[in-house]
Amino acid sequence: MDNPHYLAIFKVVNLIPKGKVASYGQVADLAGLPGRARLTGKALGHVPESMQVNWHRVLRSNGQIAFAKGSDLAQLQIGKLQEENVAVINHRVKLKAFQWQPDMLTLLQDLEF
């Protein structure tokens, strides 16, 4: 893990409140990496074990789970989401009800560049 952007990404992901979710693209934007959603996915696949990141709160822009249906990771993610009372129907969550709406002011404080 030597990409300097990974840290910013992890930081943003950990700001997503319990019970809410965000998309890869949204995370990338907030981390100062507009248009680089793929990098978010990349980063989440390389989380150092010394770190704890709430990767399960990150979904595709349409609310779908990013992993193949039935895969171990997909099951794990769905389980973790349901523990937080986020309903996952048909491999997808209803964004209208759960998507995170960050408050930019407090967000900037937490990020402190």
Add this chain to the structure above:
DNA sequence: CGAATGACCTTAG
């Protein structure tokens, strides 16, 4: 060095 490959996104038809 070129080609393929993703935990992606958006627009258009």
Add this chain to the structure above:
DNA sequence: CCTAAGGCCATTC
């Protein structure tokens, strides 16, 4: 709902 085309880019082969 589905496909296709463009964008994006670190990694791996």
